[in-house]
Amino acid sequence: RSNAEKFEFQAEVSRLMDILVNSLYSNKDIFLRELISNASDALDKIRFLSLTDKEVLGEGDAAKLEIQIKLDKEKKILSLRDKGIGMTREDLVKNLGTIAKSGTSAFVEKVQSSGDLNLIGQFGVGFYSVYLVADYVEVISKHNDDKQYVWESKADGAFAISEDTWNEPLGRGTEIRLHLRDEAQEYLEEYKLKELVKTYSEFINFPISIWASKEVDVEVPADEDDSGDEEETTDKTSSEEGEDEDAEKGEDEDTEKKPKKKTVKETTYEWELLNDVKAIWLRSPKDATDEEYIKFYHSLAKEFSADKPMAWSHFTAEGDVEFKAVLYVPPKAPHNLYDSYYKAKSNLKLYVRRVFISDEFDELLPKFLSFLKGIVDSDTLPLNVSREMLQAHSSLKTIKKKLIRKALDMIRKIAEEDPDESSGKDEKEVEKSVDDDDDEKKGQYTKFWNEFGKSIKLGIIEDASNRNRLSKLLRFESTKSDGKLTSLDKYISRMKSGQKDIFYITGTSKEQLEKSPFLERLKKKNYEVIFFTDPVDEYLMQYLMDYEGKQFQNVSKEGLKIGKDKKNKELKESFKKLTKWWKGALTTDKVDEVKISNRLDNTPCVVVTSKFGWSANMERIMQAQTL
Ligand code: ADP
Ligand code: MG
Numbered sequence: 113r114s115n116a117e118k119f120e121f122q123a124e125v126s127r128l129m130d131i132l133v134n135s136l137y138s139n140k141d142i143f144l145r146e147l148i149s150n151a152s153d154a155l156d157k158i159r160f161l162s163l164t165d166k167e168v169l170g171e172g173d174a175a176k177l178e179i180q181i182k183l184d185k186e187k188k189i190l191s192l193r194d195k196g197i198g199m200t201r202e203d204l205v206k207n208l209g210t211i212a213k214s215g216t217s218a219f220v221e222k223v224q225s226s227g228d229l230n231l232i233g234q235f236g237v238g239f240y241s242v243y244l245v246a247d248y249v250e251v252i253s254k255h256n257d258d259k260q261y262v263w264e265s266k267a268d269g270a271f272a273i274s275e276d277t278w279n280e281p282l283g284r285g286t287e288i289r290l291h292l293r294d295e296a297q298e299y300l301e302e303y304k305l306k307e308l309v310k311t312y313s314e315f316i317n318f319p320i321s322i323w324a325s326k327e328v329d330v331e332v333p334a335d336e337d338d339s340g341d342e343e344e345t346t347d348k349t350s351s352e353e354g355e356d357e358d359a360e361k362g363e364d365e366d367t368e369k370k371p372k373k374k375t376v377k378e379t380t381y382e383w384e385l386l387n388d389v390k391a392i393w394l395r396s397p398k399d400a401t402d403e404e405y406i407k408f409y410h411s412l413a414k415e416f417s418a419d420k421p422m423a424w425s426h427f428t429a430e431g432d433v434e435f436k437a438v439l440y441v442p443p444k445a446p447h448n449l450y451d452s453y454y455k456a457k458s459n460l461k462l463y464v465r466r467v468f469i470s471d472e473f474d475e476l477l478p479k480f481l482s483f484l485k486g487i488v489d490s491d492t493l494p495l496n497v498s499r500e501m502l503q504a505h506s507s508l509k510t511i512k513k514k515l516i517r518k519a520l521d522m523i524r525k526i527a528e529e530d531p532d533e534s535s536g537k538d539e540k541e542v543e544k545s546v547d548d549d550d551d552e553k554k555g556q557y558t559k560f561w562n563e564f565g566k567s568i569k570l571g572i573i574e575d576a577s578n579r580n581r582l583s584k585l586l587r588f589e590s591t592k593s594d595g596k597l598t599s600l601d602k603y604i605s606r607m608k609s610g611q612k613d614i615f616y617i618t619g620t621s622k623e624q625l626e627k628s629p630f631l632e633r634l635k636k637k638n639y640e641v642i643f644f645t646d647p648v649d650e651y652l653m654q655y656l657m658d659y660e661g662k663q664f665q666n667v668s669k670e671g672l673k674i675g676k677d678k679k680n681k682e683l684k685e686s687f688k689k690l691t692k693w694w695k696g697a698l699t700t701d702k703v704d705e706v707k708i709s710n711r712l713d714n715t716p717c718v719v720v721t722s723k724f725g726w727s728a729n730m731e732r733i734m735q736a737q738t739l
Contacts, residue, residue: 113262116274119205121265124212125240128220129267132243137229140245140296142416144305145312146238147192147288149414151179152316154196154286156468161197163467163496168256174283179316180383181309182323183300190246190299193287194318198255201273204263208251209271213237218447233414234446242288243267245296250289254282309386315411316387317468324384327377334372391466393436393489397426409440412461413485419443421485422560425522433510435490439519441526442485445563449483453570456482460515463489470499475508480571481519483564488515520581523560523568527585530557532596558597561587569652576655583659589622591631592640600659606640612673613665616642618650618729630668632713637674641667650730670723672711683708 121129155177161168169175173195180193199207215235223229232238242249251263260282265271279287290299298304302324313320392400392408409421422441429435439460449456459482461471466489476488492507502508527533531554561568571582587597592606603614615634619625622643634641644653656664665672687708695706704722712718721727726734 113272113274115277116272118270118272119210120270121209122212122216124216124220125209125237126269128216128237129240129243131220131223132229132240133247133267135229135244137227137244139230141308141312142230142232143241143244143290144192144299144308145416146233146241148179148309148313148316148320149233150239151192151194151196151286152318154194154198155179155318157197158195158284159467160469164498170256170284172283174285177318179318179320180323181305181320183302183305185300188292188297188300189289190292190305191287191289193282193285195283195285198282198285199251199253199261200255200258201261202258203255204251204253204261204273208239208263209265214448222447230416231414233416238414242290245292245299246290247293248291250291251286252276252279252282252289253286254284256284306384306386312411313387315392315408317391317466319385320387321383321385323381325379325381326384328380329375330378331373331375334374391489393426393438393487394466400426405438408438409442409485412487413440413442413459415442417443422556423522423526424486425518427518429511429514433490433492433507433514435488435492435511437486437488437515437518439484439486439515439522441522441560441564442483445483450566453479458482459485461487463487464493464495464502465489465491467495469502473503473508475503476512477515477519478512478571478575480567480574481516483567484519516575516578520578520585523585524581526553526560527557529553530555533557557587561597566646566648569646569648573648573651573655579656580659583656588642588644590640590642591626591635603640603642604660604662607662608639611639613663614642614659615639615665615667615672616644616653617667618644618653618727620729620732621645628668629715629718630711632715633711634667634674636713639674647733650727650733666721666727667711668727668729669721669725674710680708680710 120126158168159177169177175195177195182191182193183189184191213236216237219232219235219237222231222235229241229244232241248266249264252260253263254260260276260279262274262276262279263271264274292299302322305322306324309320309322392404405424405426406420409424410416413421420443422443424438424440426438427436429437456479457472458474458477459471460473460476462469462473462476477484488511490507490511493502493505565587568582568585572579572586575582583600587599589595590598590603592598600614607614617625617628617630619628622645625631625643625645631641644650653664653666658664691706691708695703698706703719709718709720719728
């Protein structure tokens with residue numbers, strides 16, 4: 113091409129493409145899902161722009177927001193066209209090759225360790241999956257702000273972009289042409305494509321059609337000049353002579369004077385719609401099956417694994433602010449959930465009256481719930497305003513509040529339905545019923561806690577209004593939890609009579625804490641002490657002051673009261689000389705006080721933190737952070 117400009121792929125992208133080209137991965141079908149998902153995203157974008165500016169859609173065919181698939185068996189090309197937003201020349205350069213996304217190298221690593229390509233879409237590099245089945249790919253694209261261009265690459269480290277002067281004008285949108293490899297010819301079979309589109313696009317909100325062949329009976333006039341010799345004319349097109357004879361006979365009988373007609377078989381092509389555009393969230397929860405919710409999750413999360421979401425909640429909010437929502441707890445935390453916590457984007461898709469608005473609306477959920485996935489569709493929000501105006505809309509606060517409530521309910525239910533959670537609580541309850549459902553739910557809350565427990569802790573720190581609800585979801589180990597997780601409610605149920613405070617200790621590991629001299633006396637007297645071993649726990653305990661009317665007491669800090677100790681006063685008196693001498697011996701900037709302790713058993717003395725000071729563990733954490 114004379115006007116082509118060549119570019120090199122960014123190094124990581126090039127590596128990824130090499131891996132894909134040479135992959136022996138058997139599930140190559142995934143490329144179609146990625147292409148459909150990109151087409152759907154592009155359609156969402158133009159539809160969103162059209163809310164404030166009708167003009168962007170154009171007229172006639174281009175205004176129809178749809179996805180079309182065509183197969184060319186002779187040229188071995190599978191093409192997929194969308195009437196979405198399209199890409200400018202600059203978009204093509206950036207989006208398809210020169211800018212590596214953060215997920216690129218993460219995905220390369222993942223593939224090299226597991227060989228599994230299925231999650232490619234989650235890492236933001238789904239487009240390149242086309243090279244699983246094609247050795248040459250053309251992307252023809254027309255954006256409203258630019259001319260039509262062709263991007264092309266044979267996955268040889270480079271791609272080219274040319275102004276398109278030879279293809280049919282697209283109007284607007286993108287057409288991807290895959291020149292299929294010899295071993296991928298199955299993707300030229302209509303039935304195969306239909307089947308794949310049906311599985312992969314069940315929840316795509318735009319019509320998807322395929323240019324499908326059809327055998328039809330057509331009536332053609334018998335040649336008038338040559339009415340005596342009908343057989344010759346039918347022979348050209350008919351495939352079944354017997355049937356034609358019948359048709360002719362019938363016609364002979366009742367159309368003596370009319371011009372003669374006959375029926376022949378012909379292969380015609382027409383667009384065949386493959387999906388019915390239905391939104392699961394608009395249906396009644398009673399009518400949707402578990403399987404449908406799971407499938408919807410997979411398409412929403414671009415997470416096509418065998419893993420099921422841990423829980424979901426589908427509900428309608430009524431009143432001043434109306435909306436419908438489906439929320440999910442994913443089966444696993446994403447690879448970088450806590451690395452960039454404060455930058456994390458919400459994973460909720462916001463729709464207003466069935467129109468997709470954005471999946472980057474941070475106003476819908478607080479940071480600590482950003483691990484949830486789902487959709488919200490509101491009839492109360494205005495449709496034809498800018499994103500900024502929508503972001504500032506007062507209804508969002510109400511929506512957010514309700515979403516948090518529902519989310520916490522959903523998480524609480526994981527615990528309630530988990531048979532492991534009730535064990536040790538009440539013998540009778542454990543006996544209740546053990547069916548298949550229980551089997552599936554067994555251990556689910558521990559799983560949840562291991563994946564997302566930190567989010568609950570961050571929630572306690574960040575959200576004062578839900579602190580109590582979140583505290584109920586807290587799990588930890590303790591001197592009495594026997595290696596399992598336990599909760600504050602269970603702790604309280606085990607408290608000794610006369611015990612006022614909830615005891616805890618912080619440190620780097622349970623093993624280290626178990627040996628702590630701070631626990632000696634408490635253990636001997638059979639008091640339970642919570643182990644907090646995550647660095648975030650130190651911060652957590654600055655916010656979690658009390659629970660159900662009980663104060664928290666760090667057992668390594670000043671002020672520990674273990675029941676009533678009568679002897680204490682006498683001891684204090686008789687050792688007064690010693691403590692006085694000792695305090696004098698240590699210069700005052702080293703210790704505040706020297707006291708008789710009630711927490712030790714074998715260890716003669718211990719250094720305790722003052723009530724409002726940092727614990728030794730906190731000192732350690734702070735030091736690690738400044739280093
Ligand atoms: P992701 O979809 O996660 O962003 P992809 O690798 O699938 O990652 O696509 C990369 C980018 O290429 C998209 O973000 C989008 O900007 C652009 N793109 C891909 N396909 C299309 C399309 N059909 N129409 C418009 N833009 C597209
Ligand atoms: Mg994509």
